[in-house]
Amino acid sequence: MGKIEKEQYRSELAKRQQMIKDASLPVVVVLEGWGASGKGSVIGSIIKYMDPRFFKVYNMDAKSEEEMRRPFLYRHAARLPKIGQFAIFDGGWMDEATKSYLGKEISAKQYEGRVESIRCFERQLRDNGYLVIKFFLDIDKKTQKERLDALRNNKNTSWRVSKEDLWQNKNYDKFKKVYREYIKATDTPACPWHEIKSTDKDDVERFIASTIISSIDSAINEKWVPEIPENRFEMNESQPLSTITLEDKVLTDEEYRAKLKKLQKELGKLHNKLYEKKIPLIIAYEGWDAAGKGGNIKRIASALDPRGYEVFPIASPTPDEKQRHFLWRFYNRLPKTGHIAIFDRTWYGRVMVERLEGYCSENDWQRAYNEMNEFERDLTDWGAIVIKFWVQIDNATQLERFTLRQNTPEKQWKITDEDWRNREKWDLYEGAINEMIAKTNTKAAPWFILESNDKKYARIKALETVIAEIKKRL
Amino acid sequence: MGKIEKEQYRSELAKRQQMIKDASLPVVVVLEGWGASGKGSVIGSIIKYMDPRFFKVYNMDAKSEEEMRRPFLYRHAARLPKIGQFAIFDGGWMDEATKSYLGKEISAKQYEGRVESIRCFERQLRDNGYLVIKFFLDIDKKTQKERLDALRNNKNTSWRVSKEDLWQNKNYDKFKKVYREYIKATDTPACPWHEIKSTDKDDVERFIASTIISSIDSAINEKWVPEIPENRFEMNESQPLSTITLEDKVLTDEEYRAKLKKLQKELGKLHNKLYEKKIPLIIAYEGWDAAGKGGNIKRIASALDPRGYEVFPIASPTPDEKQRHFLWRFYNRLPKTGHIAIFDRTWYGRVMVERLEGYCSENDWQRAYNEMNEFERDLTDWGAIVIKFWVQIDNATQLERFTLRQNTPEKQWKITDEDWRNREKWDLYEGAINEMIAKTNTKAAPWFILESNDKKYARIKALETVIAEIKKRL
Incomplete structure (x- = not known):
């Protein structure tokens, strides 16, 4: 040349x-x-x-x-x-x-x-x-x-x-x-x-x-038009949120305290085992506003060795993150082998807020179920335990908690106009969530419902679930 | 307890x-x-x-x-x-x-x-x-x-x-x-x-x-009030921008082409030596808008093995960066040993745009001269070669280039209203730049002026300077 x-x-x-x-x-x-x-x-x-x-x-x-x-x-x-x-x-x-x-x-x-x-x-x-x-x-x-x-x-x-x-x-x-x-x-x-x-x-x-x-x-x-692929994953059965009973999922203070102590101790020990065996653990939290995610995460985290885990609160993506594949920011927050990453909100934002607020195209969120299943399969193939929690409350309980936040000076920072606006879209969200769970409830990385009208019940169930999933692997 | x-x-x-x-x-x-x-x-x-x-x-x-x-x-x-x-x-x-x-x-x-x-x-x-x-x-x-x-x-x-x-x-x-x-x-x-x-x-x-x-x-x-420390660094002499002559700093096309080829080849070889000896090199570019930083950087970069350098264009800090020490984002962009980092604008934004636009307090920018000298000393103590370029043009040349950009469709993206606004503050900037160079022209990490009314001259001088500084170390 x-x-x-x-x-x-x-x-x-x-x-x-x-x-x-x-x-x-x-x-x-x-x-x-x-x-x-x-x-x-x-x-x-x-x-x-x-x-x-x-x-x-x-x-x-x-x-x-x-x-x-x-x-x-x-x-x-x-x-x-x-x-x-x-x-x-x-x-x-x-x-x-x-x-x-x-x-x-x-x-x-x-x-x-x-x-x-x-x-x-x-x-x-x-x-x-x-x-x-x-x-x-x-x-x-x-x-x-x-x-x-x-x-x-x-x-x-x-x-x-x-x-x-x-x-x-x-x-x-x-x-x-x-x-x-x-x-x-x-x-x-x-x-x-x-x-x-x-x-x-x-x-x-x-x-x-x-x-x-x-x-x-x-x-x-030439515009590339992506196809929406068929589901190729082995799925667990899932049930619509409306069929989940909440009233009966309660614990007394005494039951709660006794179980909490015992389970946290057990989880602490299992964390050491994960570390020794170099097994990474990823816990993904999604749930209604005011469902009690923060307090639930705290009960898991405080059982762990602080040098071996990280909690990632996920807000809207930064400009740098927006300019990349929507899973990029989660790739960058994966734990090392033997470590634990806890996500307070997750990649599932794609098929909830991003879908409902129009932050991505319909083709984008339709494809995302499969993309997220593939992402999670890569994680489990790598050897990770992946646990996905949906923290569930009913509409009335949310209203009660919102009102309490509004009326309690030191809790006001927790409630914003956006929360109220999202609340108005409850039914739309419920539909999207049902679809999300049905389409991503894979055998390899299943959803677990945490009934959280009684937060104590939800915390204990979270601890029990994490412990059971770790034990299955060890 | x-x-x-x-x-x-x-x-x-x-x-x-x-x-x-x-x-x-x-x-x-x-x-x-x-x-x-x-x-x-x-x-x-x-x-x-x-x-x-x-x-x-x-x-x-x-x-x-x-x-x-x-x-x-x-x-x-x-x-x-x-x-x-x-x-x-x-x-x-x-x-x-x-x-x-x-x-x-x-x-x-x-x-x-x-x-x-x-x-x-x-x-x-x-x-x-x-x-x-x-x-x-x-x-x-x-x-x-x-x-x-x-x-x-x-x-x-x-x-x-x-x-x-x-x-x-x-x-x-x-x-x-x-x-x-x-x-x-x-x-x-x-x-x-x-x-x-x-x-x-x-x-x-x-x-x-x-x-x-x-x-x-x-x-x-209790509010902490930081002191403005005295200079404790050994300094080189520096001269005010107004005393720099530009008209005589020109090259013919033939001189330029011959020198460019020879110098790029030499720099390419020196890059290998740096790599072998694991010496990191940091090149910091500051200069007037339209002074020709981009083209200058390109002539350095294209002489280098692309696997061994990175160019960082520095814009205003992201929200994450704004919430930390102003040098944090530069710590995170340092090269590995044996590698080269080229900064297109730098930490000196603190005492130019941040100072003049009021993005930081007076105490902040007054302190920053010493903080940046300390930062650079840590770099040279570590073994890095630090080269700081000021790319200089005169006011009339900037106007000419701005006008050309404005009138050339494929160059219009390079010129914004902000550029014109900054241009109105030329004298304020000149004062800040003179102070900056005088206060940070340390022996360990000195400033070099690139006279760039003729971009060719500036490119050759940049190559010669980088080569000379590397040779001093080897």
């Missing part, structure tokens, strides 16, 4: 930066391929004229300790770009999944699960407005060997050859088979593969630059 | 949570002390009634890899609470500094530097509105030995005894001497020490709870 052609491609790419900004399109470029196939140098070349303030390049080689204690896709999801920006991955989830499998870190069955997770992840990205452009840089065994030898024989470059590269070359055929199968399994309309023989540097650059340019142009011009 | 007294303390503490929220007071509680002095259990106890959504407990024992590649105070600074919230540190910067010194990871001179950094850090916290409550839990050698033995002899607790604990007990007298000196050196009016003999658990809890309560009450009732 001539110098002029190169200049042209580079400035066309730079123009695309402004175009994706104007179109609010986030773009993820993933370069996968063999060791020594020239991924790094082609990246260095294509970004030459791009504005470095609006793209980031990530080398995904080595996992940090922190990342090793998080689910497989976490470190990729955490690096998703904002709308209008580029993220370029030098090696991505394909590299990671295939290496873990061929290096025998994970079983064939786990590998299969990861490939399925990746398919879902990529579809979710496309459906949520990302353009994902995947490249595979191919070289044959002999070429790889020659390049690795050349790098090793030069003292300035020998450090760039890793043990893994040599191991890959030695097992070239095994890798090739797995690569072929992987590419076949993940070549989807949402995120198709672009493959190139990486023998001539200029060819590769031309191919990659022109593919990025044309992919961006079509993404801007 | 009786059960009732305990209940009282705990609920008083819980009340303080609401009080600090109302007063927008962020509170940092640091528990330092001997291994096995009971820090963990007293924390578990005092937080019993606190709302877990509004405090966090951090166990600062083990550093992650990521943290090891960042400056000493980074991981503590990164965990600073928002206004109205508690952060509780189980072991803090005292523990870390003294252990590094006694473990011979750092020299006596480096240790001295760290103690000085800590004094500055704590003063800055208090001056920036934090309440820092430091406790030291003291036990004698014999008691420590007995407790460690008891823990080791129980199979459920033996894992809690680390090699470091045993080493500390063996070298008890050495530790004691260093602890005493450290406490003396850091016992300041801004952040006084609270020491307690940790023999009786109830005593310790009573002491800690009541100290936290009374410290919060006085912080709420």
